[in-house]
Amino acid sequence: MTLRSLVMRRATNLSATLLMGLATLMVLLPLGIIFYHIIKMGFSSINPGFFTSIPKPPGEAGGGMANGMAGSAVMIGMASLVGVPVGIFGAIYLTEYGGGRLATAIRFSADVLSGIPSIITGMVAYTLLVVPMKGFSALAGSFALALIMIPIVLRTTEEQLKMVPVSLREASLALGVPLWRTSLKVTLRSALTGVITGILLAVARVAGETAPLLFTALGNQFWSNKLTEPMAALPLQIFNFAIAPYEDWHRLAWGGALVLVVLMFTLSLAARWLGRSKH
Amino acid sequence: MDKTATRKNGDGIFRALTMLFAFSILIILLIMAGEMVWESLPSLRKFGWGFITGSDWDAVQGSFAALPYLYGSIVSSILAILLATPLSVGTALFITELAPHKVGVVTASLVELLAAIPSVIYGLWGILVMTPWLQTTIEPFLIKHLGFLPFFQGAPYGVSMLAAVFILMIMIIPIITSITKEVLLAVPQSQKEAAFALGATRWEMIRMAVIPYGRSGILGAVILGLGRAIGETMAVTMVIGNTPQISLSLLSPAYTMPSVIANEFAEATSKLHTASLMEIGLILLVVTLVINFMARLLLWSVTRRWKGGTP
Numbered sequence: 001m002t003l004r005s006l007v008m009r010r011a012t013n014l015s016a017t018l019l020m021g022l023a024t025l026m027v028l029l030p031l032g033i034i035f036y037h038i039i040k041m042g043f044s045s046i047n048p049g050f051f052t053s054i055p056k057p058p059g060e061a062g063g064g065m066a067n068g069m070a071g072s073a074v075m076i077g078m079a080s081l082v083g084v085p086v087g088i089f090g091a092i093y094l095t096e097y098g099g100g101r102l103a104t105a106i107r108f109s110a111d112v113l114s115g116i117p118s119i120i121t122g123m124v125a126y127t128l129l130v131v132p133m134k135g136f137s138a139l140a141g142s143f144a145l146a147l148i149m150i151p152i153v154l155r156t157t158e159e160q161l162k163m164v165p166v167s168l169r170e171a172s173l174a175l176g177v178p179l180w181r182t183s184l185k186v187t188l189r190s191a192l193t194g195v196i197t198g199i200l201l202a203v204a205r206v207a208g209e210t211a212p213l214l215f216t217a218l219g220n221q222f223w224s225n226k227l228t229e230p231m232a233a234l235p236l237q238i239f240n241f242a243i244a245p246y247e248d249w250h251r252l253a254w255g256g257a258l259v260l261v262v263l264m265f266t267l268s269l270a271a272r273w274l275g276r277s278k279h
Numbered sequence: 280m281d282k283t284a285t286r287k288n289g290d291g292i293f294r295a296l297t298m299l300f301a302f303s304i305l306i307i308l309l310i311m312a313g314e315m316v317w318e319s320l321p322s323l324r325k326f327g328w329g330f331i332t333g334s335d336w337d338a339v340q341g342s343f344a345a346l347p348y349l350y351g352s353i354v355s356s357i358l359a360i361l362l363a364t365p366l367s368v369g370t371a372l373f374i375t376e377l378a379p380h381k382v383g384v385v386t387a388s389l390v391e392l393l394a395a396i397p398s399v400i401y402g403l404w405g406i407l408v409m410t411p412w413l414q415t416t417i418e419p420f421l422i423k424h425l426g427f428l429p430f431f432q433g434a435p436y437g438v439s440m441l442a443a444v445f446i447l448m449i450m451i452i453p454i455i456t457s458i459t460k461e462v463l464l465a466v467p468q469s470q471k472e473a474a475f476a477l478g479a480t481r482w483e484m485i486r487m488a489v490i491p492y493g494r495s496g497i498l499g500a501v502i503l504g505l506g507r508a509i510g511e512t513m514a515v516t517m518v519i520g521n522t523p524q525i526s527l528s529l530l531s532p533a534y535t536m537p538s539v540i541a542n543e544f545a546e547a548t549s550k551l552h553t554a555s556l557m558e559i560g561l562i563l564l565v566v567t568l569v570i571n572f573m574a575r576l577l578l579w580s581v582t583r584r585w586k587g588g589t590p
Contacts, residue, residue: 013483020372024386027370031390037404094301109304117537120510120560123560154304180293265395
């Protein structure tokens with residue numbers, strides 16, 4: 001009786017172990033397959049022209065996504081100009097001055113904001129900027145991306161600032177350094193690598209965002225050098241080319257996907273490397 | 280004397296500046312919510328509750344009702360959650376309880392890689408690789424062997440509810456896995472050792488010590504995954520077929536709330552059309568806010584308990 005139950009228990013244990021292993025394999029399998037396709041299809045379409053030319057009409061081989069990459073860079077850059085300072089200074093307020101009900105409300109709204117589907121961010125950017133400006137624009141796209149960046153930068157910066165020991169701030173204050181200089185030159189400075197990690201992660205996140213750009217930046221088949229006009233973006237081009245029925249465009253989309261994935265992994269590896277070297 | 284005055288000024292200005300930035304986040308949120316309500320007013324006034332009970336979406340006639348989109352969003356997300364949860368919890372258990380430390384770390388970072396892939400790339404893979412495969416292999420197989428069920432009837436299109444469920448499952452697994460992993464890591468070692476000391480096998484230890492301790496945290500992770508699935512736009516739009524219909528069959532194309540916004544918003548034909556899409560966005564916003572709030576409450580109750588130290 002006891003022997004049999006022991007056998008049963010061991011058998012249950014073994015099958016549970018196998019199931020957990022199987023679950024892990026089934027989770028990692030799609031990752032492997034997706035990577036296989038991105039690398040295989042992506043490399044076959046990437047050549048120097050991919051980075052220097054704009055998409056060609058369907059039916060013509062070749063062409064590239066240079067305008068999309070440039071557009072993404074411009075809009076991410078502009079989004080960072082707004083998102084990074086708002087996030088960092090907001091975080092300074094929360095750790096150095098906050099504590100009351102207002103700080104709780106701000107923390108809560110940052111959490112809520114980061115949970116809002118990005119397509120809704122796009123809709124709001126549309127009503128706030130596209131409608132009054134009477135047209136789709138890179139500016140509206142950047143604004144939508146900035147709204148997504150703010151809560152990410154805020155929360156990661158806050159975590160980093162919280163880890164700076166109070167004694168460090170006290171030492172600075174005791175030397176007669178005013179609070180604001182202490183915040184910037186001591187507290188923020190000593191948390192800097194962590195803060196940069198957060199910024200990199202936020203950039204990686206918005207670099208792949210497509211939904212908020214659909215009706216703000218809209219996309220552009222050509223070069224655009226005005227912020228008040230529709231602008232191409234890499235994820236938008238991937239989307240438009242993937243759903244189009246042309247082989248040549250599919251190839252471009254795979255190339256764009258490879259570029260985007262390499263960019264994201266470089267950013268997150270850099271973020272991880274920075275985060276690690278600190279400790 | 281003068282110097283102290285400027286110092287105080289500096290501090291005051293700095294404080295005001297940081298407060299302004301911090302406060303802007305609250306303002307942004309209020310503006311977003313206000314805009315969504317304000318812009319959907321024409322549709323709210325005209326259709327009332329009929330908006331979520333009717334299924335007529337006709338831009339030419341100017342009549343809009345959103346039930347097919349609600350149905351598509353709810354069904355695709357819930358099915359995806361049902362498939363993703365056992366796989367995610369299994370993987371999280373593998374990482375924390377089973378695998379040697381190094382294997383666990385590598386597995387966890389691979390799962391994180393999965394989370395870093397942008398939605399549009401899942402969509403690209405979904406539409407160019409997965410749906411053709413579904414159309415030629417999986418769906419004919421389902422029709423042949425399970426075709427007597429109402430869920431697997433009709434022709435194999437590839438782009439379908441099933442495709443959306445699969446792509447959503449792949450996309451939310453990393454979120455549920457990584458949060459569940461954090462929850463499981465917080466189970467006190469002493470609980471596990473106590474189970475082992477009583478002679479439990481590893482599985483019995485997991486069942487007696489780990490799962491009960493992490494239950495509400497795991498539930499929180501699953502609900503957070505649900506919130507993500509409902510708001511997911513690009514990948515679903517690319518594989519679901521974008522047909523506003525309510526069909527029991529998983530093989531027929533469907534439509535979701537974010538997808539109809541993505542497809543129609545830029546080219547909305549009339550004020551009422553825009554307002555109706557805004558109302559869909561408003562419903563989406565409210566649903567995701569409620570879901571996220573519930574998830575946070577659950578996860579928060581777990582973390583608070585950990586701080587208290589006793590289970």
